[in-house]
Amino acid sequence: MDGNAIGLRVHARVDAAAVAHNLAALRARLGPASAARIWATVKADAYGHGLHRVLPGLAGADGLAVSQLADARACRAAGWNGPLLVLGGLLDAEEAQRLALPDLHLALSHDRPIDWLGDAPSRAAPPWIWLRYAGDIGYTGFDDAGYAEAYRRCTVLARQGRIAGIAHLNHYGRAEQPDGIAQADARFQALIRDLPGPRSFCNSAALLRHPDAARSTDWVRPGIALYGASPLPDIDGPALGLRPAMSLHTRIIGIRDVAKGERLGYNGSIVAAAPMRVGMVASGYGDGYPRRTPAGTPVLVDGHIAPTLGAVTMDLIPVDLTGLPPVAIGAPVVLWGTPELPVEKVARHMGTIAAELLTSLTPRVPVIPVPMAGPDDLEQK
Numbered sequence: 001m002d003g004n005a006i007g008l009r010v011h012a013r014v015d016a017a018a019v020a021h022n023l024a025a026l027r028a029r030l031g032p033a034s035a036a037r038i039w040a041t042v043k044a045d046a047y048g049h050g051l052h053r054v055l056p057g058l059a060g061a062d063g064l065a066v067s068q069l070a071d072a073r074a075c076r077a078a079g080w081n082g083p084l085l086v087l088g089g090l091l092d093a094e095e096a097q098r099l100a101l102p103d104l105h106l107a108l109s110h111d112r113p114i115d116w117l118g119d120a121p122s123r124a125a126p127p128w129i130w131l132r133y134a135g136d137i138g139y140t141g142f143d144d145a146g147y148a149e150a151y152r153r154c155t156v157l158a159r160q161g162r163i164a165g166i167a168h169l170n171h172y173g174r175a176e177q178p179d180g181i182a183q184a185d186a187r188f189q190a191l192i193r194d195l196p197g198p199r200s201f202c203n204s205a206a207l208l209r210h211p212d213a214a215r216s217t218d219w220v221r222p223g224i225a226l227y228g229a230s231p232l233p234d235i236d237g238p239a240l241g242l243r244p245a246m247s248l249h250t251r252i253i254g255i256r257d258v259a260k261g262e263r264l265g266y267n268g269s270i271v272a273a274a275p276m277r278v279g280m281v282a283s284g285y286g287d288g289y290p291r292r293t294p295a296g297t298p299v300l301v302d303g304h305i306a307p308t309l310g311a312v313t314m315d316l317i318p319v320d321l322t323g324l325p326p327v328a329i330g331a332p333v334v335l336w337g338t339p340e341l342p343v344e345k346v347a348r349h350m351g352t353i354a355a356e357l358l359t360s361l362t363p364r365v366p367v368i369p370v371p372m373a374g375p376d377d378l379e380q381k
């Protein structure tokens with residue numbers, strides 16, 4: 001066990017070099033002929049990894065994409081000097097009055113922020129505007145009827161020098177499907193055919209499943225793949241050449257041999273169908289490992305896959321050690337984040353997605369950064 005982890009029940013490790021590797025892998029997927037630039041999506045504090053921890057691995061990104069203006073300021077404070085895209089745009093008129101960040105890009109999803117920008121003072125370094133199309137996901141953005149008019153209103157702001165330029169943003173609802181973007185694309189491309197400006201359509205799933213489409217856009221916006229997890233249902237990150245950036249570690253703190261028919265857990269919810277050896281793993285929903293984890297979800301005990309028994313408590317996860325080579329008290333356990341046990345595989349068992357698990361660690365989980373190797377050891381793009 002890592003010396004830094006002595007005395008810890010549970011800890012996470014975050015590997016900025018893995019993020020650098022994944023960024024390079026995504027660039028390679030775009031290919032040398034593509035001019036597409038990369039907004040590295042770091043919303044939710046870099047998908048739960050901690051922005052300051054992964055930033056050294058994102059030096060090769062062309063820009064960072066965040067949820068809100070406060071996050072953009074946090075990126076600057078953490079030392080990021082490149083472009084910043086705020087996906088949530090402006091919250092209110094007050095924010096439009098106080099846009100002092102240089103190299104700022106704002107995604108706008110409705111008309112009010114255009115009013116607010118028109119009323120705000122002109123700036124020496126005005127923001128770029130990314131008009132967001134509602135698209136097939138439909139949660140937020142301009143629909144077909146409103147898009148062109150929003151564009152026209154922004155051209156007025158551009159002439160007044162209140163904004164630096166106008167760009168086009170779409171976000172797909174089902175990019176992981178082989179036929180997931182064609183219809184959505186045809187519709188949006190027709191809408192913006194006569195409206196100049198850079199285009200950004202692709203998240204991780206679109207980039208990985210539809211690289212040809214991604215290649216011909218101006219900017220891509222990968223998130224989850226930068227952290228090493230695959231968004232595609234049929235293939236894991238390691239098989240895509242990605243490296244997990246977060247792993248979650250704990251250990252065995254109890255072992256019991258249980259007779260057939262014996263019950264365990266609150267209200268006896270676990271019943272031993274046969275004599276079994278049960279290991280107690282020193283983690284639980286108090287760390288962000290979901291309480292509703294179904295039996296059979298895999299963990300790695302001493303490097304061997306073992307199934308959980310369900311009935312996760314705040315501090316304990318029961319696992320079935322029957323049939324494993326002998327396990328000792330203190331044996332290391334990995335809950336997710338190795339090539340054998342990628343977080344997306346664990347998430348699938350739990351009926352969720354990798355991003356939800358990664359963003360769910362609670363504050364009591366210490367995070368140990370994996371030291372980044374010297375520049376000589378870093379993979380080049």
Ligand SMILES: *Cc1c(COP(=O)(O)O)cnc(C)c1O
Pocket residue numbers: 041043087171202203204205221222223224225231
């Ligand atoms: C979160 C987000 C992304 C990144 O998505 P991933 O699936 O994590 O790659 C891209 N664009 C928008 C608008 C987003 O909200």
